[in-house]
Amino acid sequence: MTKLLFLVSLLGTYLAVQAQPASGYRPTYLFVKSDNRVADKNFYLLTAIQQQADIQKIIKQDAALQALCQQRAGLLKAHAKDTCRTPASLVTGFRWSGGDSLKMVTALQALYDQHPAYFDKLANDHLRPSGYYQRFVGLSNRELLARAWGQYIVGTNYIIDQFGLGKKMRYPRIDSANYPVNGRYYRTILKDMFAMLAERADTMTLFYQPSLSVAMQLMDANDRDEPARHEPMEQLDNKGAFLAAKKTRWATYKYAAIMIPGSGPELATTPLSPLNKMRLDMVAARYKNGWAPFIIVSGGYCYPFRGPYAEAIEMKAYLMRKFGIPASAILIDPHARHTTTNFRNAARLLIRYGFPTDKRCVMVSTKSQTDMVANSAFDERNRRELGYLPYRDKQRLSDHDVEFYPTLESLHMDPYDPLDP
Known part of the structure; x- marks a missing residue:
């Protein structure tokens, strides 16, 4: 858990605890869902945001987050036509680096400060009662949201590392990619995957969607729908x-x-x-x-x-x-x-x-x-x-x-x- 704890610590530096924490898991809570249950189970924060039009609007109006979105959506389009063919050249740009994570956190900190009621509603109506962020319920909503974003970053990077770059992650004996990632067949799969995702790039208007799409498509390419x-x-x-x-x-x-x-x-x-x-x-x-x-x-x-x-x-x-x-x-x-x-x-x-x-x-x-x-x-x-x-x-x-x-x-x-x- 070292990497996650480090990232969460980094996020916490920028989002200080302020409000009194609310409750946690609620047995009567009704889960929201998207058309991708694998994404719902891995990134419930994003599924909940998908139901919150006000928060989507707030996020879309932030210049720094929109720049991240446009850069990554543009990269999807570029990879559909460029000469990049190795996994490292194709998927690395969709990982979240420390610098990109810092930009994200700084922007989200400002958005919370400007619109606390909307983000408190997200946390209190969905994240806390779902139980998916149960270890964070003793924190303020500000800090809980920071930790939830940290889990999105870590989870996305983990999927890209494992199924895109072929890294041996926690349990390689049973969880690895189906194919040698540097083999000719898998390189063809990845290149065609980006051509397909490029068709959807213009519909990706939230900063996390391009990387999420790459991660989910990598899991699908490996038939990893177990969740x-x-x-x-x-x-x-x-x-x-x-x-x-x-x-x-x-x-x-x-x-x-x-x-x-x-x-x-x-x-x-x-x-x-x-x-x-x-x-x-x-x-x-x-x-x-x-x-x-x-x-x-x-x-x-x-x-x-x-x-x-x-x-x-x-x-x-x-x-x-x-x-x-x-x-x-x-x-x-x-x-x-x-x-x-x-x-x-x-x-x-x-x-x-x-x-x-x-x-x-x-x-x-x-x-x-x-x-x-x-x-x-x-x-x-x-x-x-x-x-x-x-x-x-x-x-x-x-x-x-x-x-x-x-x-x-x-x-x-x-x-x-x-x-x-």
Whole structure:
């Protein structure tokens, strides 16, 4: 998290705390959305601005921000016709340098000072209650907005670095670009991508849109739509359990839910790994013994690289087929890519679906994984990668069971994990 913390610190230098902070996550909040759910999940600030005509108008009237917009929209057009063909020559200009970030922050600082009511409304009506910026809720709206813009900068740069420049980012084994970025085929893809984006350049009137368009197109070129898959889950795969939770008598059970982390298969022809099957067999026994009314199966499209199976989808099917557990008792999280985000995403489901967060949950897994989870090194990994612990009061009960409570910080989006922000 070092780069993000540095950037946030830089932004905070220019946007001093002033107003008393308002509240954070609100369970009744209704999300706004664009036509791109991947962008919504990675950059909710921008999706919210898309619904705020007054703020768009204010931003468009700022000369410095418009200069940034025109420069980058012009670069889209230039790359459609120039001789640039390498990834570095094509996409680097859409990253946010320290200098560009400073220009942006200075301009946004002035806009907040001139129009605080409009920006306070954005923060209070959308950013705070969404939970996407939950780690910032103790800050003033001025500072919260600065941190949110910082996450846009970091997130955009991360996507361009990973899928445009082919840099090995946090999890290269499963998150890298599909193609050798300096190969002839990918260079052709990028060049034609800019020709296509050039057609839309004149419609990009907000300073962040050209870089955002490049980042989203790079993800699309690599078929990286994982954040949008199976959404909206509460209306699709999780609908039965989502509705059942509203009628559950929680006092009847020891735990609110049993969480099982996935273990990706090593073979593209294998839906479930041997470890996954062992974990599921143990979970089914605990469910049938009345430990909890719900099971959360957590795991995305991870292993092997670009494999066809989502761990959570296959785990749910296994529990239903082998043990007759009803779909209404199983919640899927088909997005998590690591043990850290198994906990984080389970916490998100529990919080957003109205589970009692003061009731314990239990992770059930094979001994090798519970050994890892119970170790203090796992706590340090969470702090290092997420910036916080997605659980509290973690306690190991046996070789296969670890109790925990979810934490509200888990709702916070992660700009360093564009496939599961």
